[in-house]
Amino acid sequence: MASTLLEDNIQVPASSGPTERRHSPVEHLHEAFRAAEVTGSRAVRLREIPYVTMIGLRVDPASAAASALSEVLGAPLPAVCGQTTHGAGHTVLWQGPDEFLVITDDAASPLVDQLTERLGDAPGSVVDLSANRTTLELSGPSARAVLEKSCAVDLHPRAFTPGTAVSTAVGAVPVVLWQTDDAPTYRLLPRSSFADHLGRWLMDGMAEFAAEPLPAHSQSGSDPGWH
């Protein structure tokens, strides 16, 4: 059962113990996500990327400790809201003036230990938050339109570009919303207990794009210009 739940391109580290027995917050919706995929010119696709390693950092960005942590990550800490920085296999998201989220391809344990060691006795914290949130990936030409139905942040490319990540709400669910490319592809990071609702919410939002678009008004041409 477990093997059919996961996309071929999602790598789950092969190991024994708890890793084999864990369940992702929306694994029961993976089949529904596939069924909800819209193809064609108005394509949009939803999938879960489970078990992504996330590490929460709290540190004063002006301190020496912050410099030490960014050396470990190979990336400076982002300075302003929305900014992300990239190191070797790590992405650092701005969460607050002294709060950051590290999303990494690595396993949590050695990296958390390294960061904790470099933080030393300085004020701050390094916490493995991987189980706090899951990752939903919404991509395709209609992805922005799906999100704009229920997200008040300006997602137009003039204001929101690949590499931008903000904490906001989609529908009633608090998420970290991160655009990873200009397909566009968005990653939504809801807390695990809200992931089921958000997944169903997004599938509802995607449904209309499976239908043929309404013909444009004769005077407004093919591009209505209001989006």
Next chain:
Amino acid sequence: MILIDCPHCGPRNEDEFTYGGQAHVPYPANPDELTDAEWAGFLFYRDNPLGEFAERWMHGLGCRRWFNAVRDTYSYKIITTYPMGWAAPQTQPQTQPDTKEVSA
């Protein structure tokens, strides 16, 4: 939809914020010496002006930080926002609102 200009995150939908009451209410310097009436005044009594009011707000769905805002309680216009710890800015005095308009 009202946009509130978070000092850390910029303009965001008001749904992302929670209200924290009057700003700049100092904790008593000598709490042991207050009478019950004075203590109740500190805890429970707040200004309720018609017009500009310095308030605390918290960007709960964004950076999760408290900040202060000056809001016009008549028009709901948020005149300015500023980080915690800053003194209340001197804003332009607004013309006295016409209270008759409220009942009209």
